[in-house]
Amino acid sequence: MIRSMRCIAIVRVTFLAVVALAACNSAVADQSDNSFRLPTIQQTPGGVAIIELGEQGGAAPTATFNDIPVAVINTNQGYRALVGIPLSTKPGTHDLKISYSDGSNTNKSFGVIKKDYPESHITIKNKRQVNPNETDMVRIRKDRTAIANAKRYRHKNILGLQFDLPTEGIKSSSFGSRRFFNKQPRNPHGGMDIAAPEGTPIYAPADGYVIEADDYFFSGNCVFLGHGQGLQTFYAHMSKIDVTPGEMVVRGQKIGEVGATGRxxxxxxxWSVGLNRTWVDPELFLSE
Ligand SMILES: [Zn+2]
Structure with a gap:
């Protein structure tokens, strides 16, 4: 799906072709992104670390955390790495691996402190959504591959670093909560839930690129937007999707409607925010 959408983008629109070609290039940002406000720093599991890379001007360094490339932003004060810290990260000292344009490499350490996320107990009436049958499992495995592929996608140019709340509703602080479905432990909650009636419009919170739009067993109708350098936003349980993979969207553009699809x-x-293929607390990126 992602490969084919790049081809479509190349054929259809020159600007999309530029973005799509940049996607093939794993290099980091070389444009000045001074207009973007950096996210709030929170060095906990599920948070974001911002690491000075100690080089100004010239070609951008690259950096990896857990062998996954992280976002590198060109700021007025030089290059900064934005590191998404997975919820599963153990408190302590962790290393960012940096490679400079002259071929030299170094490690920079940063600390991660403990954060206690609350437990959340949810009762689901459709038992198959908690204990899927074999047919469901075939689909779930296919969904997992598609989702993993979407999360790997990154294009070079940062299009937005600061997000508006994507829909009008009541936001929860449930990111990171340790979830139990019908008393059975499941993965921690990787996003922010915003309560709103079915049909409420969902808007792109910043300029971006539609990586994927599909229907998944657990997440229902979903959209993945890429904002550059592996920064992504993800929308789930939608009643309606208004965008297609390969399309550019601008901040404030309607991308779909709130719904109750999936589990x-x-x-x-x-609503999830991803950096280096891990979900981080969306609150850290909100503009207000
Ligand atoms: Zn949720």
Missing amino acids: VTGAHLH
Whole structure:
């Protein structure tokens, strides 16, 4: 799906072709991104670390965390790495591996402190959504591959670093909560739930690129937007999707509507923010 969408982008629109070609290039940003405000620093599991890379001007360094490339931003004060810290990260000291344009390499350490996320107990009436049958499992495995592929996608240019709340509703602080579905432990919650009636418009929170738009067993109708350098936003349980993979979207553009598709207890938008293929707390990127 992602490969084919790049081809479509190349054929259809010159600007998309530029973005799509940049996607093939794993290099980091070389344009000045001074207009972008950096996210709030929170060095906990599920948070974001911002590391000075100690080089100004010239070609951008590259950096990896857990062998995954991280976002590198060109700021007024030189290059900065934005590191998404997975919820599974153990508190302590961790290393960012940096490679400079002259071929030299170094490690920079940063600390991660403990954060206690609350437990969340959810009752799901459709038992198959908690204990899927074999047919469901075939689909779930296919979804997992598609989702993993979407999360790997990164294009070079940063299009936005600061996000508006994507829909009008009541936001929860449930990111990171340790979830139990029908008393059974499951993965921690990787996003912010925003309660809103079915049909409420969902808007792109910043300029971006539609990586994927599809229907998944657990997440229902979903959209993945890429904002550059592996920064992504993800929208789940939608009743309607208004965008297609390969399309550019601008901040404030309607991308779909709130719904109750997939594993839900009611209509809401599940909104995730990803950096280096890990979900981080969306609150750290909100503009207000
Ligand atoms: Zn959610």
